[in-house]
Each structure stands twice: as C-alpha cells, then as structure tokens.
Amino acid sequence: xxxPKTRLIFDxxxxxxxxxxxxxxxxxxxxxxxxxxxxxxxxxxxSKEDLFVxxxxxxxQLLRERVLEKLPEEATAAERLRLVIxxxxxxxxxxxxxxxxxxxxxxxxxxxxxxFRRMLVHYVREIEALVADGVANGEFLVEDAQTAAWSIxxxxxxxxxxxxxxxxxxxxxxxxxxxxxLFIGGLQSGRP
Amino acid sequence: xxxPKTRLIFDxxxxxxxxxxxxxxxxxxxxxxxxxxxxxxxxxxxSKEDLFVxxxxxxxQLLRERVLEKLPEEATAAERLRLVIxxxxxxxxxxxxxxxxxxxxxxxxxxxxxxFRRMLVHYVREIEALVADGVANGEFLVEDAQTAAWSIxxxxxxxxxxxxxxxxxxxxxxxxxxxxxLFIGGLQSGRP
Amino acid sequence: xxxPKTRLIFDxxxxxxxxxxxxxxxxxxxxxxxxxxxxxxxxxxxSKEDLFVxxxxxxxQLLRERVLEKLPEEATAAERLRLVIxxxxxxxxxxxxxxxxxxxxxxxxxxxxxxFRRMLVHYVREIEALVADGVANGEFLVEDAQTAAWSIxxxxxxxxxxxxxxxxxxxxxxxxxxxxxLFIGGLQSGRP
Amino acid sequence: xxxPKTRLIFDxxxxxxxxxxxxxxxxxxxxxxxxxxxxxxxxxxxSKEDLFVxxxxxxxQLLRERVLEKLPEEATAAERLRLVIxxxxxxxxxxxxxxxxxxxxxxxxxxxxxxFRRMLVHYVREIEALVADGVANGEFLVEDAQTAAWSIxxxxxxxxxxxxxxxxxxxxxxxxxxxxxLFIGGLQSGRP
DNA sequence: GATGAATGAGCTTTCATTCAT
DNA sequence: CATGAATGAAAGCTCATTCAT
Numbered sequence: 121x122x123x124p125k126t127r128l129i130f131d132x133x134x135x136x137x138x139x140x141x142x143x144x145x146x147x148x149x150x151x152x153x154x155x156x157x158x159x160x161x162x163x164x165x166x167s168k169e170d171l172f173v174x175x176x177x178x179x180x181q182l183l184r185e186r187v188l189e190k191l192p193e194e195a196t197a198a199e200r201l202r203l204v205i206x207x208x209x210x211x212x213x214x215x216x217x218x219x220x221x222x223x224x225x226x227x228x229x230x231x232x233x234x235x236f237r238r239m240l241v242h243y244v245r246e247i248e249a250l251v252a253d254g255v256a257n258g259e260f261l262v263e264d265a266q267t268a269a270w271s272i273x274x275x276x277x278x279x280x281x282x283x284x285x286x287x288x289x290x291x292x293x294x295x296x297x298x299x300x301x302l303f304i305g306g307l308q309s310g311r312p
Numbered sequence: 313x314x315x316p317k318t319r320l321i322f323d324x325x326x327x328x329x330x331x332x333x334x335x336x337x338x339x340x341x342x343x344x345x346x347x348x349x350x351x352x353x354x355x356x357x358x359s360k361e362d363l364f365v366x367x368x369x370x371x372x373q374l375l376r377e378r379v380l381e382k383l384p385e386e387a388t389a390a391e392r393l394r395l396v397i398x399x400x401x402x403x404x405x406x407x408x409x410x411x412x413x414x415x416x417x418x419x420x421x422x423x424x425x426x427x428f429r430r431m432l433v434h435y436v437r438e439i440e441a442l443v444a445d446g447v448a449n450g451e452f453l454v455e456d457a458q459t460a461a462w463s464i465x466x467x468x469x470x471x472x473x474x475x476x477x478x479x480x481x482x483x484x485x486x487x488x489x490x491x492x493x494l495f496i497g498g499l500q501s502g503r504p
Numbered sequence: 505x506x507x508p509k510t511r512l513i514f515d516x517x518x519x520x521x522x523x524x525x526x527x528x529x530x531x532x533x534x535x536x537x538x539x540x541x542x543x544x545x546x547x548x549x550x551s552k553e554d555l556f557v558x559x560x561x562x563x564x565q566l567l568r569e570r571v572l573e574k575l576p577e578e579a580t581a582a583e584r585l586r587l588v589i590x591x592x593x594x595x596x597x598x599x600x601x602x603x604x605x606x607x608x609x610x611x612x613x614x615x616x617x618x619x620f621r622r623m624l625v626h627y628v629r630e631i632e633a634l635v636a637d638g639v640a641n642g643e644f645l646v647e648d649a650q651t652a653a654w655s656i657x658x659x660x661x662x663x664x665x666x667x668x669x670x671x672x673x674x675x676x677x678x679x680x681x682x683x684x685x686l687f688i689g690g691l692q693s694g695r696p
Numbered sequence: 697x698x699x700p701k702t703r704l705i706f707d708x709x710x711x712x713x714x715x716x717x718x719x720x721x722x723x724x725x726x727x728x729x730x731x732x733x734x735x736x737x738x739x740x741x742x743s744k745e746d747l748f749v750x751x752x753x754x755x756x757q758l759l760r761e762r763v764l765e766k767l768p769e770e771a772t773a774a775e776r777l778r779l780v781i782x783x784x785x786x787x788x789x790x791x792x793x794x795x796x797x798x799x800x801x802x803x804x805x806x807x808x809x810x811x812f813r814r815m816l817v818h819y820v821r822e823i824e825a826l827v828a829d830g831v832a833n834g835e836f837l838v839e840d841a842q843t844a845a846w847s848i849x850x851x852x853x854x855x856x857x858x859x860x861x862x863x864x865x866x867x868x869x870x871x872x873x874x875x876x877x878l879f880i881g882g883l884q885s886g887r888p
Numbered sequence: 889g890a891t892g893a894a895t896g897a898g899c900t901t902t903c904a905t906t907c908a909t
Numbered sequence: 910c911a912t913g914a915a916t917g918a919a920a921g922c923t924c925a926t927t928c929a930t
Contacts, residue, residue: 139421140420141335141420143333143335143336144335144422198499198500201499220419223415223419223470224416224419224420227412227415227416227473227477228332228333228416229331237477244474251499254499259499259500260499260500261493261497261499261500262490262493262494262499263489263490263493264487264490267471267475267487267490267491267494268490268494268499270467270470270471270474270475271467271468271470271471271491271494271495272467273470274466274467274468274469274470274471274473274474275462275463275464275466275467275470276463276466277466277470278415278462278463278465278466278467278469278470279459279462279463279466281419281466282436282462282466283459283462285419285429295456295459297455298454298455298456298459298460299459299463301453301454301455301498302454302459302460302463302495302498303463303494303498303499304498304499304500305453305498305499305500306493306494306495306496306497306498306499306500307390307393307443307446307451307452307453307454307460307495307496307497307498308390308451308452308453308496308497308498
C-alpha cells in the first residue's frame with residue numbers, strides 16, 4: 121500500500137467498482153483512471169477478484185476502526201448506539217463509494233461475496249453485542265439482538281444509499297437525528 | 313405472459329438472475345433451465361435487459377399488491393405498519409429470489425437500475441405516506457418520514473437477506489414480531 | 505464431424521498446429537484459415553486444448569487403421585513388419601502435418617501431452633506385439649521387444665521428419681526399402 | 697559462462713525449458729530458479745531466444761564431445777557404432793533435460809529451431825560418415841547412409857524419451873545392448 | 889412460433905522486454 | 910553488475926445477439 125502505484129490503483133478501483141459494479145468494471149477502466157498500464161495492476165494484484173477483495177478488506181477494517189473503536193466504554197448502550205449511527209453515516213458520507221459497494225456486492229455465492237459477508241458479519245456482530253448489552257442492563261427490550269443489529273445496519277445503509285442515488289451531493293450526516301430517534305425510541309418515540 | 317413458454321422463461325430467469333446476478337446470468341443458462349432454445353427467449357423478449365425489466369416489473373407489482381393493497385383503511389398507522397412488516401417478510405419468504413434481486417440489482421446508473429429504483433421508490437413512498445399519516449394523527453413522532461420509510465424497508469430487507477444467505481431454509485416470518493417491536497417501539501420499547 | 509464448419513476448423517487446426525506448434529498457434533489464425541469467426545470454434549470445441557486433443561485422437565485412430573488393420577494374419581513377422589514400415593511412411597507422406605505434430609507435442613507433463621502419449625503407447629504396443637511374435641516363432645532375436653518397437657517407431661519418425669524439414673516435397677515412401685533393411689536385417693544385413 | 701550468475705541462469709534455463717518447453721517456460725520461472733532478478737538474465741542474454749540458443753549450442757557441443765571425440769580411429773565401424781550408441785545413451789542419462797529439449801524443440805520454422813536442426817545435422821552427419829565408412833569397407837550394407845544415421849539417432853532418442861517419461865528414474869544405459877543388436881544386426885540378428 | 893449455429897466485440901490475464909536506479 | 914517495477918501487445922475465452930430455416 122506504500123508503493124505509490126498501488127495507491128493510485130486502489131483509488132481507481134474503488135471508484136470504478138462503485139460506479140459499475142464488480143462485473144461491469146473493467147481492468148482497462150481501472151488502469152486508465154489510475155494512469156498506469158494494465159499490466160501494472162497485475163503486477164500488484166493477482167487478479168480482478170484479488171484487487172476487489174483487498175479493497176473490501178481495507179474498507180471493512182476502516183469502517184470498524186471509524187465506527188467501533190471510539191466507543192466510550194462508560195457510556196450507556198443507547199448513547200453508544202447513537203454514536204454508532206452517527207459514525208456510520210459519517211463514514212458513508214466520506215466513503216460513499218465504499219458504501220455503494222457494500223450493498224451491491226455482498227450478496228451472492230461467489231467466493232469474494234462470501235468473504236465480503238464474513239466481514240460484514242464481523243462488523244454487525246459488534247452492533248449486536250452492543251444491543252445485547254443494552255438488553256442485559258435493562259436499557260433495551262428486544263428478543264432477537266441479531267435481527268435488530270442487521271435491521272439497524274441495513275436500515276442505515278439502504279436509507280443512505282437511497283439518498284446518495286437521489287442526490288450524489290446529499291449530506292448523509294443530517295440523517296443521524298432521525299435514525300437515532302427511529303432505532304432507539306421507535307416510531308412511537310416519546311409516546312406514553 | 314399467457315404463452316406457456318413465456319412462463320417457463322420467466323421462472324428460469326428469476327431463478328438465474330437471483331442465483332448469479334444480472335451480469336453473470338447467461339441467456340444460455342436461462343434457456344437451459346426453461347427448456348427452450350436460446351432463440352426462443354429472443355422471440356419473447358427483446359433483450360436480456362428487457363427480460364430483466366419485465367421480471368422486475370412483475371415482481372414489484374406483486375410486492376405492492378401483496379403488501380399494500382390489503383391494508384385496512386380504518387386501522388391505526390401502527391397497526392397498518394405492523395401489517396406491512398408482516399406482509400413484506402411473508403412476501404420475501406415466498407419470493408426469496410426476488411428479494412435477493414432487489415437488493416443486488418437496484419443500485420447503479422444503468423437504465424435498468426434506474427427503472428428498478430423508480431419502482432422501489434413507488435413502493436417505499438406508500439410506507440412513507442403511512443408513516444406521515446401516523447405523524448399527522450399524533451401516533452408517531454418522526455421528523456423525516458421518508459428516511460424512516462427507507463430505513464424500515466431497508467432494515468427489513470437486509471435482515472431478511474442476511475438470514476437467507478446464512479440459511480436458505482430460514483423462515484423469515486419469525487422475524488416479524490422483533491421487527492415490529494423495533495420499528496414501532498424502538499429498542500427502548502416499553503421503557504418509560 | 506459432419507457439420508461442415510467442424511470440418512473446416514479441423515483442417516485449419518491441423519495446418520496451424522503443425523506449422524506453429526500448440527503454444528504458438530492462435531485461435532485467431534485457425535479461425536482465419538477456416539474462414540469462420542473465432543466464436544464458432546468455441547461453439548464446436550470447448551477450448552484450444554479440446555480441439556487439439558480431438559484432432560490428435562482422430563489422427564491416431566487413422567494411423568492405427570492405416571498401418572495396423574491391413575496386416576495379413578498369415579504372413580511372417582518380418583513380412584508384417586516390412587508392411588508396417590511401408591505403411592507408416594505412406595501415412596506420414598499423406599499426413600505430413602500430423603507427423604510433425606506427433607513428434608513435437610507428445611513430450612511433456614501437460615494433460616494433453618499425457619493423453620497423446622497414451623495413444624502413441626497404444627500404437628507402439630502393437631508393433632511390440634508383432635516383434636514379440638517374431639521372437640516367439642524364432643524369426644527375430646531381441647531381448648527387449650518394447651525398446652525395439654520404440655526404436656523402430658522413433659527411427660522411422662525422426663528420419664521422416666528430418667527429410668520433411670529438409671525438403672517439404674520429399675517423397676517419404678522412397679525411404680521404405682532402406683528402413684526395412686536396417687530394422688529387419690541390421691546394418692550388417694546380409695553379412696554372414 | 698565464467699560469471700557465476702551465468703552458470704546459475706544456464707542451469708535454471710535447462711531445467712525450465714525441459715520441464716515446460718520453450719513457449720511455456722517463463723523468464724520469471726527461470727529467474728526464480730536461478731535466484732537472480734529477472735533483469736539479470738537480460739544483462740547476460742539478449743533475449744529468451746538468445747538464452748535458448750546459447751544453451752542448445754552448449755548442449756550440442758557437449759553431445760559431440762562426449763559421443764564422437766573418443767571414438768578409436770582404429771576400431772571397426774561396427775565397434776565404433778556400438779560405442780556411439782552406448783555413449784549417446786549415457787549422455788541422455790546424464791543430461792536427460794537436454795534429451796527432452798532436443799526432441800521437443802527442433803522441429804519448426806522459427807529461427808531458433810532452424811539453428812537447432814543445423815546442429816543436429818552436424819552431429820548426425822558424423823554418424824552418417826561412420827556408417828558410410830562401414831559400407832565402404834564392406835562391413836555394412838545400406839543404400840542410404842543418411843537415412844540410416846537419422847533412423848539410428850531418432851530411434852535411440854525416442855526410445856530413451858519414452859522410457860524417461862514412463863519412469864523418470866529409468867537407467868537409460870541398460871538399453872545399450874538391445875539397441876546395439878537392433879541397429880547393427882537387425883531384428884534377425886544372428887539368423888542365417 | 890421456435891430453433892440453434894454462427895458471430896465478433898470485449899473481457900481477463902500473461903509475459904518478454906525495458907530502464908531508472 | 911544487478912535489480913525489479915512497469916509496460917502493453919497479444920492471447921484464450923465468453924456471451925448477448927442475429928438470422929436462415
């Protein structure tokens with residue numbers, strides 16, 4: 121990743137994969153965007169699949185770092201979940217290309233898709249743990265923390281994706297308050 | 313759709329597109345699954361894209377029929393939303409292939425993807441209206457009904473998809489109670 | 505093989521493989537020679553390897569038919585061996601392309617090469633049996649019929665190949681008497 | 697050839713060319729086997745073709761030295777030919793890689809193949825002279841010494857190659873007696 | 889209506905060669 | 910002397926689409 125060309129390829133690949141999807145993206149386009157010869161990509165990455173997996177791994181790791189690692193241990197589950205929602209949206213705002221890739225490319229039986237899902241599972245499991253914490257200490261009341269976690273992750277993601285496709289310049293962070301209210305308090309938030 | 317071959321092609325296409333994704337699905341595989349010659353598909357559909365769009369239109373219409381058309385006018389917004397959640401999961405259970413296609417193939421700038429999103433927007437707008445109703449009559453408290461609607465739709469869909477990929481035989485309807493609680497009452501459901 | 509295009513491809517492939525060798529032959533050249541589109545080759549043959557193997561199988565079978573099937577049962581081993589030598593050279597004369605392919609492409613660890621050798625072994629084993637017959641009835645005197653058989657087959661082939669490369673128009677059948685004398689009677693043929 | 701790296705490259709090249717054939721052998725593999733950088737090969741050899749030709753020249757020269765230079769002038773033609781057969785098999789035993797390369801890479805219209813054949817011709821011509829000697833002094837009885845020479849060279853080579861591919865550990869020198877008998881005395885060796 | 893052989897543009901990947909260091 | 914990152918031409922293969930039957 122330190123090699124300068126690798127960085128160029130990485131960025132061009134993110135861009136291209138998010139714009140076209142894995143199958144429609146061509147190595148020619150990635151090479152052109154990165155301003156390197158096609159062979160150069162293959163010097164640094166074994167295959168198109170390999171490039172994709174590398175990129176998804178980096179992105180997933182970044183997502184975990186950004187969203188999960190700064191959670192204050194002492195805060196309540198609700199406060200931490202609010203932070204997760206805020207940070208995930210902020211992440212999607214900064215890396216909108218990666219956000220697109222997540223939802224498009226994770227679902228299928230190809231090896232790269234399975235690998236991708238494994239990383240998502242890894243991430244969502246942390247949200248699940250957070251929800252379970254809240255349940256354990258009486259803050260939350262849900263039976264199935266896993267489904268709740270996937271609903272939250274998926275709800276945020278699809279809402280973000282929808283807005284991004286409607287308006288590429290849309291500022292996703294404005295969605296935070298609404299999403300926090302919805303997932304923490306529900307639609308009946310504040311009702312007796 | 314009345315021609316018997318058309319039906320065979322339709323089913324084979326749903327099957328193939330959901331298994332492989334639009335790009336990886338081949339007309340050969342669809343033809344083989346439908347037990348017709350490849351030329352026959354082109355006799356009934358202008359192109360691969362045309363076949364896909366047709367299939368997505370039928371599916372979207374079916375989704376709307378199943379989920380939205382049986383909502384009792386007189387019920388509360390919360391009751392109607394619970395029904396929506398229940399019915400959408402039931403629909404995904406029955407048409408899991410279509411559920412997969414929705415989340416994989418709607419996000420991109422190809423014409424078919426734009427068209428697909430237009431249909432989703434059409435569907436989600438009804439949920440949004442329902443949420444807005446609830447807000448209007450004081451049942452719900454959200455600022456952005458649109459985002460709430462997409463979060464609910466997306467949350468349900470991704471949670472469903474996750475479970476389907478983890479276990480193809482999973483019965484999605486068991487997710488209903490949890491999802492209803494989450495979206496209506498929030499994680500703090502029942503807390504004072 | 506009845507489809508007309510298949511025949512065109514077959515002939516073009518023999519021609520190209522013998523001229524360039526398996527690796528250097530390109531599907532583009534074969535297609536151009538056969539006056540078909542490249543895709544047409546792949547419609548009839550799974551891969552370049554598949555095309556090659558098919559062609560080698562046909563050739564090997566033809567070689568066996570031409571050389572081995574007309575051997576008179578009642579003749580002496582020496583007479584039959586003379587016939588084999590004569591017929592193999594006649595075969596190489598008629599199918600010089602195949603003769604080239606045999607010696608170039610059989611030696612290596614690729615699957616197609618192993619398969620090829622299996623067919624050669626099949627052919628040479630019949631010569632070996634013939635030699636063994638001669639030994640059994642006292643006509644011949646060799647300890648290792650297998651090595652003798654390969655020496656005869658290889659000697660004929662390389663001598664033929666040498667002459668063909670020196671002069672493509674060379675008539676291989678003129679080599680028969682010399683080769684018969686050499687292998688049957690040895691260099692000291694006729695000496696006491 | 698004195699530079700130590702050149703030697704490493706030479707050995708790695710022989711190994712790789714014999715294992716994969718000229719076309720399939722890659723400079724990367726040769727470099728890896730030689731434990732030098734790819735650029736280093738190009739420092740010592742102009743091109744892949746150049747490396748191959750160099751190697752073939754060295755090998756051919758060695759073959760001539762080993763087989764032809766120790767022939768006792770005073771011996772009979774038959775005795776000298778026996779020695780040739782023995783020594784060629786011994787050479788193939790020691791340099792089995794080179795033996796493989798000879799038969800695989802000499803037949804074609806590429807410049808390197810023409811050059812290769814010129815060297816083989818050079819070698820076989822000496823055998824031819826030996827045979828012609830025998831004919832001149834009444835030891836042998838053949839009309840076409842050239843064909844006889846190629847038959848002997850080819851017979852030995854193909855028999856050796858066959859055994860090497862059937863069993864890489866096979867000791868080729870055990871073939872000597874059989875081959876001597878075959879080529880000198882013929883299959884009817886010893887018959888009246 | 890239905891067929892399937894034929895097409896060719898377009899894709900991923902390989903690899904001999906170059907050259908700045 | 911030696912290196913190895915970079916190159917780009919060239920190759921095998923795929924597949925949506927067409928069309929004569």
